[in-house]
Amino acid sequence: MLRLTGWPAVLGLLAWAGAVLAPAAAAVTPVVTATIHVGDDPQGVAVNPVTGTVYVSNLLGAPSPNGTVSVISGKTDTVTATIPVGSDPQQAAFNPVTGSIYVANGGGTISVLSGRTGKVTATIHVGFSSLAVAVNPRTGTVYVVKGSGTVSVLSGRTGKVIATIHVGVLPEGVAVNPVTGTVYVANARSDTVSVISGKTDTVTATIHVGSNPLAVAVNPAAGTVYVANFLSGTVSVISGKTGKLIATVRVGSQPDGVAVNPGTGAVYVANSNSNTVSVIGGPVRLRPDARRPSPSTTAR
Numbered sequence: 001m002l003r004l005t006g007w008p009a010v011l012g013l014l015a016w017a018g019a020v021l022a023p024a025a026a027a028v029t030p031v032v033t034a035t036i037h038v039g040d041d042p043q044g045v046a047v048n049p050v051t052g053t054v055y056v057s058n059l060l061g062a063p064s065p066n067g068t069v070s071v072i073s074g075k076t077d078t079v080t081a082t083i084p085v086g087s088d089p090q091q092a093a094f095n096p097v098t099g100s101i102y103v104a105n106g107g108g109t110i111s112v113l114s115g116r117t118g119k120v121t122a123t124i125h126v127g128f129s130s131l132a133v134a135v136n137p138r139t140g141t142v143y144v145v146k147g148s149g150t151v152s153v154l155s156g157r158t159g160k161v162i163a164t165i166h167v168g169v170l171p172e173g174v175a176v177n178p179v180t181g182t183v184y185v186a187n188a189r190s191d192t193v194s195v196i197s198g199k200t201d202t203v204t205a206t207i208h209v210g211s212n213p214l215a216v217a218v219n220p221a222a223g224t225v226y227v228a229n230f231l232s233g234t235v236s237v238i239s240g241k242t243g244k245l246i247a248t249v250r251v252g253s254q255p256d257g258v259a260v261n262p263g264t265g266a267v268y269v270a271n272s273n274s275n276t277v278s279v280i281g282g283p284v285r286l287r288p289d290a291r292r293p294s295p296s297t298t299a300r
Helices: 007-016
Strands: 040-047 054-060 068-073 078-084 089-094 100-105 109-114 120-125 130-135 142-146 150-154 161-166 171-176 183-187 192-197 202-208 213-219 224-229 234-239 245-250 255-260 267-271 276-280
Touching: 040 100, 054 089, 054 100, 068 089, 100 142, 109 130, 130 171, 142 171, 150 171, 161 202, 171 224, 183 213, 183 224, 192 213, 224 255, 224 267, 234 255
Parallel strands: 040 089, 089 130, 171 213, 213 255
Antiparallel strands: 040 054, 054 068, 068 078, 089 100, 100 109, 100 130, 109 120, 130 142, 142 150, 150 161, 171 183, 183 192, 192 202, 213 224, 224 234, 234 245, 255 267, 267 276
16 A cells, blocks of 8 residues: 655655656557546646645636536546636646645635545635745645736734735746745736745846746756746746756747656647647756755744
8 A cells, every 4th residue: 555654755656756866668659538627727736646635726617606626537538526726727736645625716815625535625715816826745835826916925823914015027937946946927918927035025136038938847857947938938047056047949830838758858838829839858957955855844
């Protein structure tokens, strides 16, 4: 029986448990294996890597007059539950240590769902226009990006707002490096990325990227940050070590989503106007301190 004893064990499932150093598998042609009907206008998705359960936030959908979350079994590719949440749900994030799901509702709240019971366990008021959410599994801290140009920092233990950080204009994307605790926020109207220290909850750097950055992702194994620039049609690549822009990669038209596989180093970019996904390849080189991350005993 698999027993998880903390965030390093979970991250090991994702990146460090042999995946990075394993030989490359034979190339296969990806195909769509299922199409699953959920609520109206799905906005965000989060996955439990242990159980395979998928959570999709829907802008509208019965039985809620507001928004819902569709719970999908990764084994059967069927919707097993529909959970009412707040108004105008946007992005979702999963904490692999606690099993909690966080849904950013544009109406100004965060819905906290239990992955075990499928129930809403808390509703946290953070202010109008919550657009994106990310969680640091090491500390349990939750970061909520708001259209007002701020990031609300929530304690994963109490659910209380413990800090408010001013970033750029119209932030729309957020990602956390669980190894370093650094938070990256994509500011759509400023054409910048705000770098936030997870220790001090302060902005330590502002990095200029492409035009209209909407999404950001981090490879925790390599420390590299990827930013999807909507109007530029590019991905900005940032060194997590130096905080410098190290590359700009041309992708499809109007990229608005980006994700990284930490095991293979592959980066996937969703191009909304091209109806394509660009795959950015490259080997992963682990930093020495990323091979065996030490757990944090400080939960906020």
